[in-house]
Amino acid sequence: xxxxxxxxxxxxxxxxxxxxxxxxxxxxxxxxxxxxxxxxxxxxxxxxxxxxxxxxxxxxxxxxxxxxxxxxxxxxxxxxxxxxxxxxxxxxxxxxxxxxxxxxxxxxxxxxxxxxxxxxxxxxxxxxxxxxxxxxxxxxxxxxxxxxxxxxxxxxxxxxxxxxxxxxxxxxxxxxxxxxxxxxxxxxxxxxxxxxxxxxxxxxxxxxxxxxxxxxxxxxxxxxxxxxxxxxxxxxxxxxxxxxxxxxxxxxxxxxxxxxxxxxxxxxxxxxxxxxxx
Numbered sequence: 001x002x003x004x005x006x007x008x009x010x011x012x013x014x015x016x017x018x019x020x021x022x023x024x025x026x027x028x029x030x031x032x033x034x035x036x037x038x039x040x041x042x043x044x045x046x047x048x049x050x051x052x053x054x055x056x057x058x059x060x061x062x063x064x065x066x067x068x069x070x071x072x073x074x075x076x077x078x079x080x081x082x083x084x085x086x087x088x089x090x091x092x093x094x095x096x097x098x099x100x101x102x103x104x105x106x107x108x109x110x111x112x113x114x115x116x117x118x119x120x121x122x123x124x125x126x127x128x129x130x131x132x133x134x135x136x137x138x139x140x141x142x143x144x145x146x147x148x149x150x151x152x153x154x155x156x157x158x159x160x161x162x163x164x165x166x167x168x169x170x171x172x173x174x175x176x177x178x179x180x181x182x183x184x185x186x187x188x189x190x191x192x193x194x195x196x197x198x199x200x201x202x203x204x205x206x207x208x209x210x211x212x213x214x215x216x217x218x219x220x221x222x223x224x225x226x227x228x229x230x231x232x233x234x235x236x237x238x239x240x241x242x243x244x245x246x247x248x249x250x251x252x253x254x255x256x257x258x259x260x261x262x263x264x265x266x267x268x269x270x271x272x273x274x275x276x277x278x
Contacts, residue, residue, distance in 0.1 A: 019083035024048045026080065036080050049084075056085035110135040113249045113256045114183035120260055122187060123194040130227050132184040135256070139221035141178035146171055147212040162273050165242045167208040174217060174242055174261070181256045183247060188231050189264035192239065197275040200260075204276070205241040207269035215240075215263060229263040239266035241274075 017025070024045050027036055036055070039048050058066060059077050067074055081088040114135045122129065147170040160166035166173050176182060187193070197203050208215070215229035215238065229240070243260035 020049055023052050023084050052084050056081055059085055060087040110181045117183045117247055117258055120185050126187040126189050127231055128188045130186045135181035136184050136224045137181050137222055138178050138219040141176050142173055143217040143219055144173040145215055145217055147214055162204045164202045164204045164244055165206050167206045169209045170211050172208050176257055182259055183256055184259045186227055186229060187262045188229055192264055193262055195274050200243045200245045200275055201277045202244040203274035205239055205272040208238045208240050210235055210238055237267040238263050
């Protein structure tokens with residue numbers, strides 16, 4: 001029963017189309033399904049569906065002579081017919097199963113890679129340390145925070161001079177390679193931790209002012225979101241030190257990226273490049 005303050009607009013949830021209806025719709029319009037005849041909107045559904053049934057027979061028989069006579073490429077029929085033709089459905093489902101298996105294998109390999117990355121041993125005790133259990137990734141190679149407090153958003157520098165990190169008030173951007181997974185560790189300190197460069201390709205430190213105490217690096221397109229780096233949600237001035245290294249794994253094509261990001265309260269906007277090995 002609707003709440004007293006809710007107004008019933010009489011709207012009905014859209015009905016799910018059947019496979020046959022989806023096929024008919026796909027053949028209407030300016031383009032239609034690839035490789036198939038395009039029907040005008042006035043053509044009866046039965047005519048469009050009968051056309052599809054005939055093509056299903058051609059696809060199922062898979063007779064080279066028939067295909068040549070009709071000048072039809074069987075492969076181009078497979079996906080358009082998959083909803084109404086069992087032989088096409090079998091091929092599409094097999095391709096999807098294979099793709100799912102390949103993706104699962106890649107994900108398992110990425111997980112094994114991150115599991116094998118060296119575990120960081122802090123020189124001093126952090127207030128909080130988080131080693132992300134699963135590999136992270138970005139859609140376009142940038143993780144950023146945005147604590148704009150309603151003012152006009154400042155775009156992060158996608159190509160910082162140090163090649164790794166840039167910041168403005170309320171915006172912190174960490175630049176990585178978009179084609180490789182990230183193995184990430186985050187550490188927040190109450191005071192400045194010792195500088196560590198051994199084993200890292202780049203180590204860069206920048207100043208950052210957090211107006212909201214939400215130093216959360218994220219990529220909205222991929223859905224990646226890291227835990228808050230702020231110390232107990234504290235607003236104010238921080239120093240952010242980013243460590244970056246390639247992680248070789250079964251050859252260059254399957255390499256990954258390691259990120260260790262440290263944050264601690266501290267004033268000063270000065271950028272310090274502790275290491276930049278190209």
